[in-house]
Amino acid sequence: MLRVNPNIYKRAYTTASNIQKTKPSNVELTWSKFFQIRRQERKINIGSSVLSAFLTSNIAFAYVATIEIDPTQTIFGLDPSIVLIGGVMTSAAFGYLIGPSIFGKPIFQLRHKSVLEGYNLKNKIFLKHIIKNRVDASKQSFSNPPPDYYGEKIGSLKEYRRWLRDCHAYRIKASEFI
Template structure:
């Protein structure tokens, strides 16, 4: 009973979102091909932003550590100082890499501001389809791995259809062999 109420409220929220999109934007209709192109573009922008911020973080850490006076003969926490400095530069690069997608999302939103409401609505529909059709990973094994649980590698209609076939094959294998 609680699931029916939850589904009904979720459906009414989705309908309200689509109604507000219909009145707030001029072009709410987006086909799946355009959606997957924008989704691929978003991922590429995020990777590029992560790469740039990773380099900036590593170089900023290196520039800071280059100005700090360190006695190279004294160990830091019992470790060679050059190893510690190298590890700090790597940590600065990793921190920059983690900050990158926040900049990438902003760049993508500014670049595609006209179609952003339609893209977000289509993305919500896509994620609901992924959630509805994905398999239960509790029965996975080395010989029967779960097919892309979050749908991250789906970037076209043909890959989505292949993902659906893979999910059905996974379900069939788990029913036959368990």
């Protein structure tokens, strides 16, 4: 059976101007640089969470401040002011949760546009390592808590190696029922 190389069609329709427009597909990123960028992403996301929580709570408070409260009427069997304050706090919590997706991710992508492709590639590799090496959390106990399950606190190669040692120690303790 005759097999045709699929790249032959790409070569036939590629011009010199198309080749010059393409970006390098693989931006090399060292692990230390990856962890540095990952730490910056975490800081940006936390900052954006705080900012969006502040904004949403202020918007909710501005709305609540315009409402006339009748102290004789109850809402869900509670004093109206308590319910409205709970609504402001709920909007702050909601703002904290949506902050990274609304503000954090776009800011991070703008700041690290040149290494974003390499960062995403390294992040996929890193997460595959985490998934492969993480422990079974169903065997946890008070005397044997599992290490960082998602690897969120790993910020350097040294911390990654420490995490691997902790996972190994956890597996040994879990198998010996200590």
